[in-house]
Amino acid sequence: MPPRLNLLTVPRTIAYRPKVAASSLRNGALTRTSPLYRNYSDSKDTLGADRSKDPTTQPLGGVSEEAAKTADITGSKGPELEQGTPVEEIVKDDKEAQSKLPKVMQDSIKSHGPKGSRSFSTSARRCDFQTEGLIHAEMPPPLASMPPGVKFGLPTLPVPADAHLKYRYDPAVKLFTNLIMEHGKLSVAQRNMALILTHLRTSPPPTISPLRPLLPGSPPPSHLPLNPTLYLTLAIDSIAPLLRIRSQKGAAGGGVALQIPVPLGLRQRRRIAVEWILAAATKRKNRGSGKGGFALRLAEEIISVVEGKSSVWEKRGMIHKQGVAARANLKLGIRR
Amino acid sequence: MPSSVCLRRLSLAPSDLTAHAMASRSLLAYTQTASFSQSAPLSAKPGQGKPAGPARGERTLNLGKNKKVQRDMGKRPAPGERKALRKRVVLSNTNALVVEGLNDLTVGNIETGDMQGQVVGLSEPVIDSLRAVEAFKATQGWHLFRRPAMLMRRETTQVSALMRDVETRKKTVRRILAGDRASGKSTLLLQGLAMAFMKKWVVISIPDAKDIVSAHTEYAPLPGSNPLQYTQNAYTANLLAQIAKANSEVLSKLLPGTDLKLPIPTNRITTLADLAVLGSKNPELSWPIFNALWTELTQPGRPPIMLAVDGLAHMMAPSAYLSAEAKPIHAHDLVVVRHFVDHLSGKSALPNGGMVLAATSGSNQPGSPALKFSVQLAEARAQGATDLPMWNPYQLVDQRVMEVLKDVDTLKLHGLDKRDARTIMEYYAASGMLRKQVDEPLVSQWWTLAGNGNIGELEKGSVKMRA
Known part of the structure; x- marks a missing residue:
């Protein structure tokens, strides 16, 4: 017995329309080509012709207008369209009569003229200088050697690193900002970052301790406040650890974890350094009150890092010492 | 929030009718009240009984699972110390470079107006005076540069032209400084004050109108005033101290001409600066002394006066003070505010000429629809519009504010070119x-x-x- 349900036939007709090819769509959007044939009912006008004067496009009148028109054609007397006495027309040229009109009508006569100005503005802020556009007013003269289709000239290569929208801030500053951020509030973090940089700019130049040398080749301390981004980057990079200690469970035998040093990349090193600075700043005492308290503590911690006073230096020293001790545990890739 | 002491004092001022009514009502409600009370007349002395918790820094036994690490907080900051740190105004950054060729603003180049479009510095005495009237704000960027300097913009030239007009024709110029947020209204006010200090005017400035109306200082009804007005002695004394300090050079050369009619001996007062200092030291007499000082300053032959306020919207609304009936007191019923507002509205003129400048604030302004509307109206008027904006008749309006700002002009700040x-x-x-x-x-x-x-x-x- 054949199965009652036939899977191969379609139970009902499907309204299936084949997909319009993308190329034909694009053509239709860009250029209106006239069709090859024209129906009798189609207008003889071309597509873009002005049809606003066409009798077919005019709105229909009311019932009384229609009746009046029919009466006009048949020669009979139709309904009166004008209601009341057209006083305004009567007194149109009579100044004396106009002055005796009620106030409402005087106002309506006056209001026919063009108004002085609106009470509200429909434009953006007025510019006093006509030459000032939103974009740089003096356009560069079109060069003869400019390739066709280029309006503002080609960018000078190589494109600077911060020209991209997503990478417009200094990478170290951006990393720091993102690590300050709490609950996804980036703008609060950015405000705090601005406060930190301002504090670095306004505090006196740091006195660098010879016991805690900064990165080799760092600028003299008097140059730092005027370049707060460099100041911050120098503080982060100076304390950034070179490695971390990974403990491998049970590898040392007897359930003891084996300490293995692992080298870190630039972002990883910076990230650890920033986290140490944040931890040290959290333990500091808040001196003032209000919004910028944490930013102030953070800025003071950064200065103390550069001056070699911060406890972060001990952390870094400890990790490095551990790394030296755990060097023996490294199994470099010796293959047989 | 008003202190309870002040409310108690106020409740004595009106007749005791309300008190009687309250008493009779409570007698009706509780007929079985005892004629005596067994409760102690005073609460227990502090320090007796069980303390609420361990003292700060004391070690306690904590057996709980989640032990909190207690940080040593050290000494607490003194009262007002943290606020002082927050409100501190720094005017110099020693790291910033010295700008070569930065000229100072002087009376000479104000007059010629050739400093327009240039950045000019301020001289030391002017900075001291501006600091005394709290014209520099902590939110402005003064702390970034080596010394205070400002751009002489088109609007500054307009203000200086108005000041020249005041000096030649002895008229009173009244303006509201309006504009977008951060368009430089407070800085323009500061520039006006700086020019007034240089031209040896007498400057009376209310640095932030919020401080008068926020009910953070004491207040008391002014005896014999109808409708009832309120004095703020502590605030007025502070204002007099600021006036004395900022205008010391001018006021110490002015001698009192009339009988001062003050209830304290005034034989030691030789100059008007002494008078202002006396008022700052006797807060209970600060308002009569302010009045006496004002009377002296409006005598013929005195210098022009600059009256300035920042944050005008706070003045154009009911204040946070409460009357004896526990109703909010309108800001215009506070005597200092009323004094300012009378001059802003043109009700009182400055006989020796002068300027009344009121800056609105873009960042700290309570809703004051009447002020907003009045500014719009003034701007439309200034543009020569024929159909002026109309107040929505279905909306409540603060009629006192509308009346005051009826014909005050605005000075609108635009962006820089x-x-x-x-x-x-x-x-x-x-x-x-x-x-x-x-x-x-x-x-x-x-x-x-x-x-x-x-x-x-x-x-x-x-x-x-x-x-």
Whole structure:
């Protein structure tokens, strides 16, 4: 017995329309080509012709207008369209009569003229200088050697690193900002970052301790406040650890974890350094009150890092010492 | 929040009718009240009984699972110390570079007006006076540069022209400084005050109108006033101290001409500066002394007066003070505010000429629809519009505010033009605060990003390193 349900036939007709090819769509959007044939009912006008004067496009009148028109054609007397006495027309040229009109009508006569100005503005802020556009007013003269289709000239290569929208801030500053951020509030973090940089700019130049040398080749301390981004980057990079200690469970035998040093990349090193600075700043005492308290503590911690006073230096020293001790545990890739 | 002491004092001032009514009502409600009470007349002395918790820094036994690590907080900051740190105004950055060729503003170049479009510095005595009247705000960018300097913009020239007019024709000029947020209203006010100090005017400035109406200082009804008005002795005394300090050079040369009619011996007062100092030291007499000082200053032959206020919207609304009936007191019923408002509205004129400048604030303003409407109306009037804006008749209006601001003109601040923007950006760069080459594309870019040259936004974008 054949199965009652036939899977191969379609139970009902499907309204299936084949997909319009993308190329034909694009053509239709860009250029209106006239069709090859024209129906009798189609207008003889071309597509873009002005049809606003066409009798077919005019709105229909009311019932009384229609009746009046029919009466006009048949020669009979139709309904009166004008209601009341057209006083305004009567007194149109009579100044004396106009002055005796009620106030409402005087106002309506006056209001026919063009108004002085609106009470509200429909434009953006007025510019006093006509030459000032939103974009740089003096356009560069079109060069003869400019390739066709280029309006503002080609960018000078190589494109600077911060020209991209997503990478417009200094990478170290951006990393720091993102690590300050709490609950996804980036703008609060950015405000705090601005406060930190301002504090670095306004505090006196740091006195660098010879016991805690900064990165080799760092600028003299008097140059730092005027370049707060460099100041911050120098503080982060100076304390950034070179490695971390990974403990491998049970590898040392007897359930003891084996300490293995692992080298870190630039972002990883910076990230650890920033986290140490944040931890040290959290333990500091808040001196003032209000919004910028944490930013102030953070800025003071950064200065103390550069001056070699911060406890972060001990952390870094400890990790490095551990790394030296755990060097023996490294199994470099010796293959047989 | 008003202190309870003041309310108690106020409740004595009106007749005791209400008190009687309250008493009779309570007698009706509780007929079985005892004629005596067994409760102790005073609460227990502090220190007796069980303390609420361990004292600060004391070690306690904590057996709980989640032990909190207690941090040693050290000594607590003294009262007001943290606020002082927050409100501190720093006017110098020793790291910033000294700008070569930065000229000071002088009386001479105010008069000629050839400083327009340039950045000018302020001289030391003027800075001291401006500091005394709290014209510098902590939120402004003074702390970034070597010394206070400002751009002489078109609006500044307008103010200086008005001041020249005042001096020649002895008229009273009244203006509301209006404009977008961060468009430089407070700075323009500061420039006006600086020019007034240089021209040896007498400057009376209310640095922030919020402080008068926020009910943080004591108040008391003014005896014999109808309708009832209120004095603020502590505030007025502080104002007199500011007047004395800021105008010491002018006031110490003015001698009292009339009988001062004060209830304390005034034989030691030789100059008006002494009078102001006396008022600052006797808060209970500060208002009569302020009046006496004002009477002296409006005598013929005295210098013009500059009256200034920042944050006008706070003055144009009911204050946070409460009357004896526990109703909010309108700000115009406070005597200091009323004194200012009478001169702003033109009800009282300055006989020796002078200027009344009131700056609105874009960032700290309570809703004052009447003020907003009045500013719109004044702007439409200034543009010569024929159909002026109308107040929505279905909306409640603060009639007192409307009446006061009926015919006050505004001075509207616009964005800088590109030339001025370039000047100020070159100053930033010369101070070492903007580490970029200031050229035409950069100026255009920042000018656009700053909302067509809004100077506060320009500073925020180019100097304050928002990243």
